[in-house]
Amino acid sequence: MLLLVGGGFVYLTCQHRRQVAASALATRIAKEQALVLNNERVGMVRVEGRHILWANRAIHRILGYDDGAVAGASMRLLYPDDTTFDHIGALGYEALRRDGRFHTQVKMRTRTGNELWVDLSATALTNTEFLWMVVDLHQLKHSGERAQHQALHDGLTGLPNRHLFEELLRQAVAQAKRDGQGLTVCYLDLDGFKPVNDTLGHHAGDEVLRAVGDRLRSKLRSNDSAARLGGDEFAWFLSGVANESEARAVVERCIEIASRPIELTCGATVRVGGSIGLASSDDHGYSADRLLQAADEAMYQHKHAGRTRDTSVETDRLGVSAHATLRNGADRGDSLLDLTGPGAAVVEPDVVRVAI
Structure with a gap:
């Protein structure tokens, strides 16, 4: 008798545990389904007889409707015209009956009447109910464009980064070689940038870099290209410019x-x-890598030679004034231009000596 009672108790306990586990699983599945259905990117509508029984938040956001506004409406509301509505209906429901799924790209109409390209797919839930899913291709396209731009451009100045500049330079060198024209690469490293950063902070340094980038961009021709290579280093190339004497006027500007x-x-x-x-x-032929390397070497040679001089800068509470001078020299056929201007900014009246 005791064994019978004990066995029954164990059975009931196991049954209860299985029911609790099943209930927990059902709850978890329901939550996961809710997360999927109420996502912010994929619009979903449950349709029967081409009328909307239910719609998630995403479809309202994509098409510009208030939450709940499309439930109960005809699917015709979502299409720009009767022709598109009829065409998708014929193709879609034939594919759903045959394969249980459908996929295409089509224009839909927003609440304001604008047309919007979307990725449209559907799957059969029952013999009469279907789930239609909508993805905004406009958003995906622009997201992709933004990601590509960010990968190839400096986030601070908006100029091409080193990777894009090297590719543009290779293309320009190849074009110059085909056309029998010259090309000159210019490599710039700022002097006096570190004191600005150290005294006024990185936000001030960022402003300086943006200003320099904007100014360089404004002075170059449409067929030339400037880039921020990193830190306080910039570079640009001059198409059709074969030597120093031709480059001087542009560089001086x-x-x-x-x-x-x-x-x-x-x-x-x-x-x-x-x-x-x-x-x-x-001087260096039609090699993008060699031109960039030679310009870099020329810049560093002249910059290091200039660091033996001291420059005094009188300052006030707002900043400094510095006198710029232009020199040139040559070594191994490279033109070396140095603009000396120690841009240290301070907030106390004093005389600052900066070695450049």
């Missing part, structure tokens, strides 16, 4: 505008200079 005072949002006015190295196709 870039130097002049880059060295103008920069007014910062903190109230300070700063001025930076730069060391520039040039490498032309006349």
Whole structure:
């Protein structure tokens, strides 16, 4: 008797545990289904007889309707015209009857009457009910474009980054070689940038970099290209320019505008200079890698030579003024241009000595 009672108790306990486990599983599945159905990106409508029985939040957001506004409406509401509505109905329901699923890309109509390209798919739930799913292709397209732009451009200045610049340079070199034209690469490293960063902070340094990038962009021709390579280093190439003498006028314009005072949002006015190295196709041939490397080497050689000089800068509470001078020299056929302008900014009246 005791064994019978004990066995019954164990059986009931096991049954209860299985019911609890099944209930927990059902609850978890229901939550997961709710998360899927109420996602923010994929619009969903449950349809019977081409009338909407239920719609999730995403479809309202994609098409611009208030929550709950499309439930009970005809699917015709979502299409721009009767022709599209009839065409999708004929193709879609034939595929659903045959394969149990359907997929296409089509224009839908938003609440404001605008047309919107979407990825449209459907699956059969029962013999009479179907789940239609809508993905905004416009958003995906622009998300992809933004991601590609971010991968190839400097996030601070909007200029091409090193990867894109090297690709543009290779294309420009190949074009110049085919056309029998010259090309010159310019490599710029800012002087006086570190004191701005150290004294006024990284936000001020970012403003300086943006200003220099904007100024370089404004002075270059449409067939030239400038880039921020990283840190305070910039580069650009001059298509159709084969040697130093041809490049000088363009480079001097870039130097002049880059060295103008920069007014910062903190109230300070700063001025930076730069060391520039040039490498032309006349001296280094039609190799993108060699041109960029030679311009980089020329810049560093002249920058390091210039660091033996000390420059005094008188400052006030808003910033500094610095005098820019242009020099040139040559070594191994590279043109070396140096703009000296130690742009250290301080907030206390004093005389600052900066080695450049």
